[in-house]
Amino acid sequence: MSNYSEKPTIIFDMDGTLLDLAYDDFIWNHQLPIRYAATHGCTLEQSTQALFQFYQQHNHTLNWYSTRFWSSKVGVDTLALQHEFKHKVALRSGCIALLDYLKANGYACWIATNADCEGLKFKLEHTQIADYFDVIISSESMGYAKESIEFWQKLHALHPLQEKSAYFIDDTEKVLKGAEKFGIQNLITIAQPSSKGNIRTESPYPILQDLTDLIVMLEQAEDLKKYA
Numbered sequence: 317m318s319n320y321s322e323k324p325t326i327i328f329d330m331d332g333t334l335l336d337l338a339y340d341d342f343i344w345n346h347q348l349p350i351r352y353a354a355t356h357g358c359t360l361e362q363s364t365q366a367l368f369q370f371y372q373q374h375n376h377t378l379n380w381y382s383t384r385f386w387s388s389k390v391g392v393d394t395l396a397l398q399h400e401f402k403h404k405v406a407l408r409s410g411c412i413a414l415l416d417y418l419k420a421n422g423y424a425c426w427i428a429t430n431a432d433c434e435g436l437k438f439k440l441e442h443t444q445i446a447d448y449f450d451v452i453i454s455s456e457s458m459g460y461a462k463e464s465i466e467f468w469q470k471l472h473a474l475h476p477l478q479e480k481s482a483y484f485i486d487d488t489e490k491v492l493k494g495a496e497k498f499g500i501q502n503l504i505t506i507a508q509p510s511s512k513g514n515i516r517t518e519s520p521y522p523i524l525q526d527l528t529d530l531i532v533m534l535e536q537a538e539d540l541k542k543y544a
Contacts, residue, residue, distance in 0.1 A: 323423045324481040324502070324537075326530075329462075330429040332487035332509030334527075335439060336406045341510055343398055344371075351392045376463050376490060378455060381430040395434055405442045408511075410527035415448040417531050426451040428471065428484070430462050430491070451475050462491045468498035483534075485524065492521055504530070 328334050353363035370389060371380070379385045383395045418425050427449050429436055436454045440446045453471060460467040472479070479499040486492050487509035496503055505521045508514070516523060524530060 323421070324483055325424045325426060325477050326418055326534075327426045327428050327477075327482060327484045327500075329484075329486035329488070329491065330427055330431055330436070330439065333485055333506055334408060334411050334427070334445070335443065336408050337487065337510035338512045339401070339404045339406065341512065342404060343394075343401060347397060347401065348386075348390070348392060348394065351397060352390050355391050376461060378459070378461050381435075381455060381461065382432045383435055384432065395438070398435065398438060402438070402442050405439055406511075407443055407445070408527055411445070414527045414530060415445065417528075419448055423534075424450045426453070426475070428453050428455075428462060428467075430455045432456040462486070463488075463494045465494055465497045468495055468500070472498075483530075485530065489519065489521070504533075 331337055331340050349360055349363045349367055352358075352367060353360050356363070358366075367390065374380045374385075383398070386392075386394045415425065425448055427436075429452075431439065431454060433454045433456050436452070440452070446452065453475075455461045455467055458467050458470045460470065462468075471477075480501050482500055483502040483504065484492070484495050484500050485504045485506070486495070487506040489505065492503045492505060503521045505516065505519050505523055507516050507523045507525045509516075522533075
């Protein structure tokens with residue numbers, strides 16, 4: 317009989333998975349255009365168009381996730397802007413209930429985020445969830461975004477994991493595909509990353525309607541292992 321007492325590692329994305337993506341949408345798609353327009357003396361429409369072009373150029377690269385890069389690029393202190401509205405940072409529903417369950421039941425929990433180191437530090441301090449996690453990694457420290465297989469290779473070199481049994485939960489399909497190329501087999505996405513956004517109904521990956529639905533998945537997997 318297999319050893320079913322060994323629990324798999326559970327790896328979480330941060331923004332849109334543990335945290336409500338509505339905050340990031342508010343900062344980058346609403347407040348930054350306003351500040352950019354004021355800084356550069358242009359209309360809000362012109363500001364929005366300029367930022368959209370910048371976003372398209374750098375999407376899914378390390379620059380996309382770097383507050384330092386964007387501050388230099390657009391002439392607005394984007395980290396200060398995030399701090400100004402820190403009261404809007406919010407955990408997704410069920411986050412603490414899930415993390416409490418995982419901790420109580422002996423699961424190793426990691427955060428693997430594309431948020432840069434300053435943004436990660438800011439959000440962890442605000443939400444006070446860092447103590448739930450054994451490993452916390454920003455893609456900035458890896459030198460590759462999570463969309464790249466090199467991110468996962470470097471992560472594995474630093475913190476070896478059993479990719480066939482590990483779980484990775486993320487709200488971005490391209491990121492999940494990167495993890496899949498590396499070899500992580502239990503890949504899960506999020507139905508509604510932003511509380512103000514659309515609800516996802518189709519995906520090549522299983523979809524969590526609520527974070528606590530993961531508890532049911534894990535308990536079912538544990539039951540199957542007992543009889544393997």
